[in-house]
Amino acid sequence: MSIKSEALRYLGHKDQNIPDDQMQLMDSVIEETLMVAEPKTVHRIFDIERRDGRIVIPADIDLNTDDLKRLLIRSQAVMLIGGTLGLSIDRKLRYYSKTDATRMIIMDAVASALIEEVCDTLQSNLPFEHYTFRFSPGYGDVPLTMQKDLLRVLDAGRRIGLSLTSSLLMVPQKSITGVVGIGDKELNRNRSCDGCRLIEQCEYRKKGTVCYKTN
Ligand code: SF4
Numbered sequence: 001m002s003i004k005s006e007a008l009r010y011l012g013h014k015d016q017n018i019p020d021d022q023m024q025l026m027d028s029v030i031e032e033t034l035m036v037a038e039p040k041t042v043h044r045i046f047d048i049e050r051r052d053g054r055i056v057i058p059a060d061i062d063l064n065t066d067d068l069k070r071l072l073i074r075s076q077a078v079m080l081i082g083g084t085l086g087l088s089i090d091r092k093l094r095y096y097s098k099t100d101a102t103r104m105i106i107m108d109a110v111a112s113a114l115i116e117e118v119c120d121t122l123q124s125n126l127p128f129e130h131y132t133f134r135f136s137p138g139y140g141d142v143p144l145t146m147q148k149d150l151l152r153v154l155d156a157g158r159r160i161g162l163s164l165t166s167s168l169l170m171v172p173q174k175s176i177t178g179v180v181g182i183g184d185k186e187l188n189r190n191r192s193c194d195g196c197r198l199i200e201q202c203e204y205r206k207k208g209t210v211c212y213k214t215n
Helices: 003-010 020-036 066-071 087-099 101-124 146-154 156-160
Strands: 040-047 049-051 054-056 077-084 175-183
Touching (some): 003 101, 020 101, 040 101, 040 146, 040 156, 066 175, 077 101, 077 146, 146 156
Antiparallel strands (some): 040 077, 077 175
């Protein structure tokens, strides 16, 4: 799926026709976002051992929440991943928040689609056929605090400049971390909103969409 269609979905567009001038604006924001963004990713892959029903990997991180155990139930390995578009996009979004709110909103959606795309591309270039969906801290029963462990295990601060504020916001803002199962047969790729702690105040759902790819 293209960055444009994903960004439009984040903005709440369904299949309605988009006027030419809006489409031109979208194209121009995509072009600018691609020019400004400095995408970087970091990942590590660990074989999974199972001991007494617990997932054990050779890294200092505990993946034994109910949802992660369900995610990884048929996986032989797990990938921890972090990705960011860098600080330049944050600066651009701040600039447009003061000068052009429409452009800022569109760029925010485009950047969200782009960072997902960057991580998807990384995964598709690795020599594995079957992945689960990317499970990010804050979703289901995985606490946001797990981001600290992911960033530490990935050495993400040093390797891609990705860190956390004391209130667990990622810096740069357009960044993601996640846990992905890897296996030798078809794995759970179906994400849903069930169990998401943001469900009551979710801005995506208010617009009639979701934050993840649906096909
Ligand atoms: S769309 Fe909203 S409620 Fe659903 S998983 Fe994403 S953040 Fe959570």
